Amino acid sequence: MHPSTLHPSTLDPSTPAPDLILYGGKVITVDARSTVSEAVAVTGDRFSAVGRDRDVLARAGPDTRCVDLAGRTVVPGFIDAHFRLLDRALAQLHGADVSLAESVADILDAVRDTARRLPAGAVVTSNAGWYPYMLKEGRAPTREELDRAAPHHPVVLSGEFRYLNTRALERFDIRRTTEQPEYGWIEKDPDTGEPTGVLMGDAALLTRGAHTDPPPAVKQEALVWALNRCAAAGVTGVREGGLDPADLTYYQKLAENDALPVRVSVQLGMSTAPPVEEILAGLEQFPGVNPFPSDDHRLRVDRVGYLFADDDYHRMDVTPAIRGQRVPADRVNRYFRDRCCPLEKIERIVTGMAERGFSGGILAGGDVAIDKVLGVLERANAVADLTDRRWVLSQVVYPRPEHHRRMRALGVVLTPMWHHHHYYPALAHYHGVDFAQTMDPFRSLRAAGIPVGLGSDISKIPLNYFEALFYLHTRQSRRWGPVNPEEALSREEALRMLTIDNAYVTFEEDVKGSIEPGKLADLAVLSADPLTVPADRITSTRVLLTLVGGRVVHRAADTGPDALRPTEKGREA
Structure with missing residues (x-):
């Protein structure tokens, strides 16, 4: 010092x-x-x-x-480089708060309490933020347990998958004879063929109407609530990691009325389901500059496009074979319609964006996915220089030393998540303990000179960002011992990752993120x-x-x- x-x-x-x-x-x-x-x-x-x-x-x-x-x-003030704030706010404010639950009993209590507040027949929904492997029982609540917790209400519980009770299956007409959707999977009992109540991927869209498309006033209320709770957690800046362009208006309304309690930067989301030509044509509505021209640091759009090279832990593109996979093998790559697309299509989109002056973000968690994405960016860079555009690689759970030189050459920015403090058991379950213990090599990345911000991407609002500092410094998980402890950071390095390094993610390191005259x-x-x-x-x-x-x-x-x-x-x- x-x-x-x-x-x-x-x-x-x-x-x-x-x-x-x-x-x-x-x-x-x-x-x-x-x-x-x-x-x-x-x-x-x-x-x-x-x-x-x-x-x-x-x-x-x-x-x-x-x-x-x-x-x-x-x-x-803390800055969060990847937080799906509006989405999380709606789920938590209007549903059971089950995020970071420690047991099945905790989840059932939250469902039971929410059901008491709602009239009979109203759908009980929830936020997410938990995996079965985090719970003391090592499993999710069963359909029968949800039936007992809310006997007079349909329950649509969010978590690793979507979990329904019997009344919810009846409400949304999900039966033994219901055909499997084009994307996602309805889990059915192998002996009886009856739905177990577990919906995977886009099968969750069968519950459309339970908590989707709320009225604008409800969305605005949830956003204001969430932003104020972030401020109470010491957060002065939030970056929406993949916001639906239509939802930008809720932030704009607050900015126009000088009612944003914290600063917001937005990476607009992008579905990869349409044809490439249609996707690229849709960019014409945006200025071809990154970040988009603005001197207003209350609300800005820093990138457009959030592409998925891999996804959830059970579908991550990693070296070891995924263990305990509940999704049928032929459905792993047909899981979410708007973000399941071959790497060749991602490359055409990225190259087209580079030619038009844009940068965006790509989710790549597994070591294999990271390697493939760096290849995509290298080939796009040969067409149009993108080394100063700070393409974001999100999640990046398992980067390898051989990736460091390539990352530096491309000028990419990484936004990994600190939520593995809570979620470590899920990675250990799917990828094995030995491989999971190589996650989040933050010390090595920083030593290699690679810009690394930090996101949360979790469902709990507000978060305790001191848990992030604790995890980065001690590498202790919430209850499951150390995680890759050789990668522990000093406390000051950890604080930098939550402040000035995240300002760099949004091209704002010269105006915020540290306490200096003029900032x-x-x-x-x-x-x-x-x-x-x-x-x-x-x-x-x-x-x-x-x-x-x-x-x-x-x-x-x-x-x-x-x-x-x-x-x-x-x-x-």
Whole structure:
């Protein structure tokens, strides 16, 4: 760590007095020199000074609000590089919250509680965020258990697959005689032929109407709720990893009304089901520049197109054979209509995007898929230079050392997920423990000079981002011991992955992601110092205050009047 310093530009006496000064704390700037300071000043929506208390406080004017941090720690606001926020918000706010459940009993309790709140006959839905292998029982709830939990309600439970009770099978007319859909799979008992209640892939579309296409007001309500919960978690920026273009309007409405509590960057989704010519023609509605022209860092579109080279853990393109596969082998590549397409088609789409000046993102989790995708990008790069467009490789669970040179040459950006802290058992189940223990080699990637951001892509809102710091630093899973511990990062490296490195993902590293004069004043005040608190207490750290552009978007209930108290020079922030 470098000692506290004051940026030279802040010493100019002609500059306006700050609107706000936070002093008497530990300001972890995450700048290039890893500077740790005592105070930070905000003028307008930007940081205007960072340095020692006496130097920064000397800039205060009669109207400057000066707030004593009383030793608390300030960090740049967290940025999530891949979070399907609107989708997750709808599922959680209007259904049973079963994400990160620890047992079948937990799930059944959540279903039971939701059923009590709904009139008889109403469909009980849920969010996802769990795998059977995470649960103490090592299995999913059965149809009969869901029947007992909600005897008067159809249940459509989301998780690794879609799980229905008997009333839901009846409601959506799914029977022994129901034909298998073109994509996906209806699981049926091999002896009786009766549906087990488990729908895989696009078979879940048979429940259309349970919780799809909600009214616009419901979507807007869910989005506002989710954004405010993110702010309470210290998040100042969210990147939607694959948003339906039609849903962009919900974010635009909030931005137009200056009602976005956190900054949002969007990668627009893209179905690969239509013909390639139709897909590429659809890009004509967008500017051929990446990111799309905008000086507004509240809401921006950074890329268009989210392609799938592989997918869920049970369909991941990895070296070992997938174990415990419940989907029939002939359906693995006919699972989701809008994202199951051969690599040759992906290459034609990527090459066409490169020729038109776009970049996008490709989900490639398995080592084999990563290798194939790098080949696609290399061939597209030979047609149209894309080395400065920061194509995103998402998930990237199992990158290999032989991929490093190719990644650097292509200028790709990786957005892996930290949710393996929770989901490790699923990967160990499908890929075997030995192979699963090679996942998430973040230390090696960073040492190789490859830009690596970090996403969550989980269903729980809000997330505890201190669990991400804990996992990156200790490599301990939630309950299942260490995961590839040789790849552990220092705490500062982990914090960088959740802040400035994620600003790089959205082409915004010069304007946000660290606490430096001239950058957007996005920060979080914490209850403990994540760089020094005992490792087993990292996850207990709380966010006391969140600022976005110098504006308070979250204040914990116990932060006043005796906490974060202003001095006599100004009013409380």
